[in-house]
Amino acid sequence: MVLQDLGRRINSAVNDLTRSATLDEKAFDGMIKEISNALVEADVNIKLVSSLRKQIKASVKFNELPARANKKNIIQKAVFDALVDIVNPHQVPYNPKKGKSNVIMFVGLQGAGKTTTCTKLARWYQARGFKTCLVCADTFRAGAFDQLKQNATKAKIPYYGSLTQTDPVVVARDGVEKFKKDRFEIIIVDTSGRHHQEEALFAEMQEIQAAVQPHQTVMVLDASIGQAAEAQSRAFKEAADFGAIIITKTDGAAAGGGAISAVAATHTPIVFIGTGEHLLDLEKFNPQSFVSKLLGMGDLQGLAEHVQSLKLDQKDTMKNLTEGKFTVRDLRDQLTNIMKMGPLSKMASMIPGLSGMMGGMDDEDGASKLKRMIYICDSMTAKELDSDGKIFVEQPTRMTRVARGSGTSVREVEELLTQQRMMSGMAKKVKSATTNAQKAQGQMGGAGNKSQMAAMQKKLQSMGGGAGGAGGMPDMASMMKMFGGGGGAGGGGMPNMGGMDMGKIMQMMGGGGGGGPPAGGRR
Structure with missing residues (x-):
């Protein structure tokens, strides 16, 4: 599982320190070094790691701590808060409103899992009472429309696409207009995967965005992208100004820290994470819950939401x-x-x-x-x-x-x-x-x-x-x-x-x- 090893190492470093007989500043510095090494090895940006080190040290000043202070709790809280700050850009994502059409456009690299994630998100909103649909504006990849059609049919979600129209701008505009007339509340537009060096495809992405006027543009990031995440996300941010990130494939064995670095680089909130291939494998992202799970402390709020969605x-x-x-x-x-x-x-x-x-x-x-x-x-x-x-x-x-x-x-x-x-x-x-x-x-x-x-x-x-x-x-x-x-x-x-x-x-x-x-x- 992505980040599982990172969480284990951070947890181990904190536990080793708080259990040691001599909880002094030297041991504390050793813990910070171990946490920093774990983050760097997980592909978290080195500047971000340096900032985290400073934040933890600033939160725990041994010379100023009262004699009877619970150093264990202070250290644990400092680590928790610093990790939360890494994944929390303090930006509020768009919140779809019932009773009106909300257009959500997906962008990202090829192979990031956009098409599958589009269906997962449509299914997520559908389970919460929204009237949802899908538009396939990916006319570049062979089989993209067939894949979306198959996923949408399985999830019983209306969809729009074309096997003859090759202009993605036309397909996107026509699909959004059709579903707006039919009073759909969540209209999700899937687009072709593209790289920041492909100028023509980037221009096409901007044309689609201008045609459908999305209320929210979401960038889909593969958890295994590594150090390239920051450069790619910056390029997409400048071109499409996306307002949210969804991290996919977190059930893999990759390091995963690169995708987290993209949050800090673009000051954009993660809204969901994909945890598997099934349509239900999409979790709403919460910084505190994410870090809590990372450190083996659980996420009862996420558990409650998951249980509620199953209607047991x-x-x-x-x-x-x-x-x-x-x-x-x-x-x-x-x-x-x-x-x-x-x-x-x-x-x-x-x-x-x-x-x-x-x-x-x-x-x-x-x-x-x-x-x-x-x-x-x-x-x-x-x-x-x-x-x-x-x-x-x-x-x-x-x-x-x-x-x-x-x-x-x-x-x-x-x-x-x-x-x-x-x-x-x-x-x-x-x-x-x-x-x-x-x-x-x-x-x-x-x-x-x-x-x-x-x-x-x-x-x-x-x-x-x-x-x-x-x-x-x-x-x-x-x-x-x-x-x-x-x-x-x-x-x-x-x-x-x-x-x-x-x-x-x-x-x-x-x-x-x-x-x-x-x-x-x-x-």
């Missing part, structure tokens, strides 16, 4: 939770939903501590572990599935029967039941906290004491079952937070969990802590 059925489980129950069947349903959420490596980057815990385990091994747990549940009777698990304690022979029926071991059955009992205990605590919160609100007569209610809700959230926003965190995300209840990255951030085995992954889902910066860090 949680009605029965959430009904049981409100009653303070969590059956074996509920656990099976959640395991099934986790399998639907995509490769475990993708999930691991979002859940605090899980990426470190996986170590060298691949998606196949992780999926196999989850499948075995589902097989165990499938070998149970309806009475056993709808129970609270005590029936197995009272009649241990049931565990032996289930192990034989599922082709697993009694130990694996015991592990699953232990997980279910822990979840059941969490459900009871959530029920109790919810009841207390409701009673407190009733005693305060509705208007209530805001500070007391806020404290009550914070306590409820810390237990894994609180509301995450105006409408509450999506059900599955709440479930993910509840798995394990208290083991994640927490206030200290950046835990080292490489020695834990896959059997505890379910225990760590969500970590109860969070994927944010260390204590005192911004979010």
Whole structure:
């Protein structure tokens, strides 16, 4: 995975420093040097790395720190904030508005993955209620229209293109006009890939831009572009003045730092990153969440959005939770939903501590572990599935029967039941906290004491079952937070969990802590 090794090295450098017996300025300088070397080797621009070094050193002044200052937290926060600043240009990208036509034009180098990304973005907006469509203005590459047509058909998105018209300006203009008349809200225009030294193609790009008058021009950058990213992005910026960047192919093995350097060079925000070949493999970019995942601290916000987009059925489980129950069947349903959420490596980057815990385990091994747990549940009777698990304690022979029926071991059955009992205990605590919160609100007569209610809700959230926003965190995300209840990255951030085995992954889902910066860090 792009930047995975970079994140591991930075995390290791910080952990080594904060664990050392003598946390002095010399050790601190050694940590900065190791982080800088890791960034340079990942193709991050050397001037940018130099700026980061200065920022970290300026944030942590050993001579001025109070005697009782928590140096560990101060250092972690300084590293976190400096890395966030690299990928945060402090520019707000265009925000499409519903009820009107928003034209988005794609530009970039050949082979960067523009056509596939166009469909991914159209599908992303479509899932959020926008009326979306695609226009293929790439008349240069053979098969470009066929590729877009195939992707659009698969995603059930209307498209426009021509096999006879060779002028991309005409195709782009006609397509945009057609979809504007049909009141489409998101009109995405795909263009030919071009290099900054190809003057004719650059002029053509500017003509297309003038013809369709896009509300936003997006540059697509391949994560493996390396040091060439800065020069290319500057040239495109001068010619097309793009207002956003999408980084593709982050699931590869390239260094990836070059694409990040382009952000600083052009002061342009990254809006999405492509994480795979599937149409769903597109993540909305957030600087804090990105750095949090980079450092193995998770991204519960991204997890919640991913869960929400899948529209998983949680009605029965959430009904049981409100009653303070969590059956074996509920656990099976959640395991099934986790399998639907995509490769475990993708999930691991979002859940605090899980990426470190996986170590060298691949998606196949992780999926196999989850499948075995589902097989165990499938070998149970309806009475056993709808129970609270005590029936197995009272009649241990049931565990032996289930192990034989599922082709697993009694130990694996015991592990699953232990997980279910822990979840059941969490459900009871959530029920109790919810009841207390409701009673407190009733005693305060509705208007209530805001500070007391806020404290009550914070306590409820810390237990894994609180509301995450105006409408509450999506059900599955709440479930993910509840798995394990208290083991994640927490206030200290950046835990080292490489020695834990896959059997505890379910225990760590969500970590109860969070994927944010260390204590005192911004979010």
